[in-house]
Amino acid sequence: MSIFIHSKLPNVGTTVFTKMSALAQQYEAINLGQGFPDFMMSESLIALTNQAMQKGYNQYAHMCGLPLLRERIAEKISFLYQQVVNPETDITITPGGTYAIYTAFTTLLSPGDEVILFEPAYDSYVPNIEINGAKAIPVHLSFPDYSINWQEVQQKVTPKTKAIIINTPHNPTGRVFTQEDIEQLRKVVANTNIIIISDEVYEHLIFDNKEHLSILRYPDLLERAFVCFSFGKVYHCTGWKMGYCVASPSLMKEFRKVHQFNSFSCNTPVQYALAEYLQDRSSYLQLGNQIQQKRDYLKQLLQSTPLIPLQSSGSYFQLYSYANISNESETYFAIRLTKEAGVTTIPVSAFYSNSIDNKVIRFCFAKQESTLEEAAKRLANYFG
Ligand code: GLN
Numbered sequence: 058m059s060i061f062i063h064s065k066l067p068n069v070g071t072t073v074f075t076k077m078s079a080l081a082q083q084y085e086a087i088n089l090g091q092g093f094p095d096f097m098m099s100e101s102l103i104a105l106t107n108q109a110m111q112k113g114y115n116q117y118a119h120m121c122g123l124p125l126l127r128e129r130i131a132e133k134i135s136f137l138y139q140q141v142v143n144p145e146t147d148i149t150i151t152p153g154g155t156y157a158i159y160t161a162f163t164t165l166l167s168p169g170d171e172v173i174l175f176e177p178a179y180d181s182y183v184p185n186i187e188i189n190g191a192k193a194i195p196v197h198l199s200f201p202d203y204s205i206n207w208q209e210v211q212q213k214v215t216p217k218t219k220a221i222i223i224n225t226p227h228n229p230t231g232r233v234f235t236q237e238d239i240e241q242l243r244k245v246v247a248n249t250n251i252i253i254i255s256d257e258v259y260e261h262l263i264f265d266n267k268e269h270l271s272i273l274r275y276p277d278l279l280e281r282a283f284v285c286f287s288f289g290k291v292y293h294c295t296g297w298k299m300g301y302c303v304a305s306p307s308l309m310k311e312f313r314k315v316h317q318f319n320s321f322s323c324n325t326p327v328q329y330a331l332a333e334y335l336q337d338r339s340s341y342l343q344l345g346n347q348i349q350q351k352r353d354y355l356k357q358l359l360q361s362t363p364l365i366p367l368q369s370s371g372s373y374f375q376l377y378s379y380a381n382i383s384n385e386s387e388t389y390f391a392i393r394l395t396k397e398a399g400v401t402t403i404p405v406s407a408f409y410s411n412s413i414d415n416k417v418i419r420f421c422f423a424k425q426e427s428t429l430e431e432a433a434k435r436l437a438n439y440f441g
Contacts, residue, residue: 069184073407080392081401087432090391090401092228092373094423098293099340105330114326120317122150122301123328129335130301136338138273146306149313150323154258154287154300159185160319161254161283161302162220164312166191170219173210177203177408179228179256191219193410200415201367201378203230207241214245221245224256225270226263226371229408229419233263233370234270239278246281252308253278258287258300261341263371264349273303280305283312288331290373291341293423299327348373348423355422358433362440373423376405380416382440387414394418398439400432 077090088095121127127144134142142148151157158181166172168190174182176195183193194213199206210221223242225234246253255272263269272282284303289295304312334340352375356366364377379390387404395401402418422429 065188066184072180073403074180077391077395077401077403080395084396084399084401086395086399086401087428087435088401089420089422089424089428089432090403092421092423093295094293094373095428096293096423096425099334102292102294102330102334105333106326109326109329112329114329116325118150118322118325118328120322121145121313122148122323123325123332126150126328126332126335127301129332130303133335133338133341134273134303138271140273140276140279142273142303143306147309148301148303149309149316150299150301150328151285151316152300152320152323153289153298154256154285155181156298156320157283157285157300157302158182158222158254158256160312160315161285161304162186162191163189164283164308164315165220165252165254167219169217171215171217173213173218173221175205175223175227176410176413177229177405178222179224180408182222183410192217194218195410197409197413198230198232201417203227203232203367205238205241207238207245210241210245214249214251218249218251220252220254222254222256223272226259228259228372229374229403229405230367230376231369231372231374233267236270239270239275243275243278246278251281253282255282255284257284258290259372260286261291261344262348262373263345264352265370267370269371279303281308283308291344292331292334297324297327299323299331345371351422351424351426351429354426355420355429355433358429359436361433361437364436364440367417373421375420375422376417377402377420378415378417383416387416387418390416391418394436394439399435400439 074091081088127148131144162185166189170191171194172186173194186193260269288299367376369375387406391404405417406412406414
């Protein structure tokens, strides 16, 4: 007899990132799929972690995060977003941004609740909602500029709407929130109990002198929000799995109840190192420009291919349309590019619950110039 368990996520398979990275490895393709940098992170941040280990900071940190790190984050928030947050009650360090988002959902949701989200959406949101017995209510961003139809959002609000999740800069499209989006969001949540989960893991990866409109800037929205961040995306160390969540004390109190019986606390020496390193503002202030150069370089290199770029104003990502070349599905096209051209991308249909297919694939440009050059060379040869 074989053991049977009832699946809590019967419709979920392995993530597209895991699948496409495995395929890239199998075919020795250049991996511009999964979003991670292939260049070296800061040597001094590594040295600071090493020093913390040598000093013996190797036991559990405080459940909510190392107090010094939380203080430094509060200083950063005050400097960047002119907002006063209390490090004791409003900030929790988490093992990554995705964990912070999951914890926020689990803190909030009960069976039957509804959550409004924008598709294409980062692929953890829907399973995070469904595992809590709640229902994802997608609003499709308008193709091809991926703007938000706020009228539709308003129409989808019901008495069951518990939360709305926003993401700016947006994965996978690179779109960023405008002041008008903030005003519209404000209108939607006014006089309701709707909680905002704001995924801001790409806060510093913003281009063309645009400003990141963090929910942290707006006290009336922050009071009803869980705002989630990632150190991996800021310091080029996605494998460290470090992030944090900011919320008002009453929301954070409940968040911590879930967190304390899950990971409980996070990597201690890394928290000491981050607390020290955060004092160097230049490393995050320069980031937008540095990464923008990579976006521009990829676009320049791919001009010699028939792929057509869409607008990307932030994140690690640039979408390309191949509608002028082929009618194949995005998944098929992305697999074919991996196998035949030796370049891996992500089909954007993976970010929709009903597999909308606009003939668009996502490139991650957070790579060394030589990696981007080799990928472009392979694509130019392939398309002839
Ligand atoms: N955030 C990364 C991306 O969008 C992937 C993270 C993951 O693989 N889970 O590519």
